[in-house]
Amino acid sequence: MIGWLPYAVAVWLLLCGLYGVVTSRHLVHLIICLAVLQSSTYVLLLAIGYKSGAVAPVFVDVPPGTPAVDPIVQALMLTDIVVEATVVALLLALAVQAHERGGSLDPAKLASLRG
Amino acid sequence: MKRLRLALFVPGAIALAAVSGLGVRGLHPLGSWHGAYGELLNGVAVGERNATDVVSAVNFDYRALDTMGEEFILFASVIAVAAILKKDDQEGEEEPDEPRPAPDSDAVRLLGVALVPATVIFGLYMITHGQVSPGGGFQGGVVLASAPLVVYLCAGAKTYLRIAPPAFTKLGEAAGAAGYALIGCLGVLAAKTFLENVLPLGQRGHAWSAGNIQVLNVSVGIAVAAGFAELLASFVEEIVESK
Amino acid sequence: MIGFLQILLFVLVAAGGTAVVLTRDPVLQAITVSLYGVVLALLFFVHQAPDVALSQIVIGSVALPLMILLTLAKVKRNEARG
Numbered sequence: 221m222i223g224w225l226p227y228a229v230a231v232w233l234l235l236c237g238l239y240g241v242v243t244s245r246h247l248v249h250l251i252i253c254l255a256v257l258q259s260s261t262y263v264l265l266l267a268i269g270y271k272s273g274a275v276a277p278v279f280v281d282v283p284p285g286t287p288a289v290d291p292i293v294q295a296l297m298l299t300d301i302v303v304e305a306t307v308v309a310l311l312l313a314l315a316v317q318a319h320e321r322g323g324s325l326d327p328a329k330l331a332s333l334r335g
Numbered sequence: 336m337k338r339l340r341l342a343l344f345v346p347g348a349i350a351l352a353a354v355s356g357l358g359v360r361g362l363h364p365l366g367s368w369h370g371a372y373g374e375l376l377n378g379v380a381v382g383e384r385n386a387t388d389v390v391s392a393v394n395f396d397y398r399a400l401d402t403m404g405e406e407f408i409l410f411a412s413v414i415a416v417a418a419i420l421k422k423d424d425q426e427g428e429e430e431p432d433e434p435r436p437a438p439d440s441d442a443v444r445l446l447g448v449a450l451v452p453a454t455v456i457f458g459l460y461m462i463t464h465g466q467v468s469p470g471g472g473f474q475g476g477v478v479l480a481s482a483p484l485v486v487y488l489c490a491g492a493k494t495y496l497r498i499a500p501p502a503f504t505k506l507g508e509a510a511g512a513a514g515y516a517l518i519g520c521l522g523v524l525a526a527k528t529f530l531e532n533v534l535p536l537g538q539r540g541h542a543w544s545a546g547n548i549q550v551l552n553v554s555v556g557i558a559v560a561a562g563f564a565e566l567l568a569s570f571v572e573e574i575v576e577s578k
Numbered sequence: 579m580i581g582f583l584q585i586l587l588f589v590l591v592a593a594g595g596t597a598v599v600l601t602r603d604p605v606l607q608a609i610t611v612s613l614y615g616v617v618l619a620l621l622f623f624v625h626q627a628p629d630v631a632l633s634q635i636v637i638g639s640v641a642l643p644l645m646i647l648l649t650l651a652k653v654k655r656n657e658a659r660g
Contacts, residue, residue, distance in 0.1 A: 222580055229591060229592045232595070240599035246604055249604055252646065253599050255611065259638075262618065262622075266627060266630075270625050276626040294629060298629060301630070301634055301638070302633070302637070304637070308645065309645055312645055316652055319653050320656055
């Protein structure tokens, strides 16, 4: 039963992030909740690749035959983290521009598009 | 309005949780994964490529094409941020702000003097030893990019402009991104595939080892460091104005 | 199978994510998200993923709060300018 704890944490983080995005009053708060959403995928990937009793996939001081954790899933997580940083940077720039055009950072007040 | 949003959200969230729970039941419990691809790579990567960090070998050799896409995502995003936050010429009729002066406190400047060399050396170490120990181009590049930021915080905008002028950061970012693709072309020139590991493999555990992986790490490190420095400069507009 | 430290860190990550979402003020949220990044990096480290932990520390605890604070400063400057 406890072996499914990491997946429960991933689903919980997904729902938390979604709740934050839905009920947000500030564009920057919304963007950070999006970052929490993305971190739920890190937890899921980490839990998939883990092997109990194994070492990290770095063979500097252990001989190359020892059982190690899956390296492919970790490579996927690395790409995921870098993409999160770039997406957040772009969204923050768009938020600054939206504030300049619309006058406020509240998504409800920005809702009406002007021509 | 908020009540309507919540009322719409709650049934959807419950349904999402139920479906996710059903989907997760097909997965294995934590700690019992036996992926064939991962076990195969752990066994052969050290012998084939002389690289002791298998995650770096996966990122820059076995799946190097994905990392090239990721680096170009970073490149495009930095350019887009710079384009979005650029000041138009018609809007720039107000006088520009004062560039940020150096802080008066001696303690802050001393802290900057102590932090910057350690950060630069640690960043360079992480970039060049990506194939030996945990680290690599991305991590080391961001650490390296925080050194000009410390300079900006502790010594003001003018010193920052002398150390990391916009011309350098643009050049560094373009050179890093293009360098990745050009190093990949070395494989094509040697009559093998694109991004194949063709440089000499060296000795396991040394700084000069694992052929292509190390050179690609350096290229990605330069691109990421310059890209993040340019990102910071885009957000702080007074730097761009005080030319 | 699973040690006590791993269970504790998973619970801390869930609590940290909830805390980040429930913090409404963006300036406070920058600090909360930085702490959340450190806890996530600890989770990755305990699960034998040092490369990913390094990446998470530099991006989630340094670059992300930095970009948030710079955005808020720029918005405030744009507002003051009128």
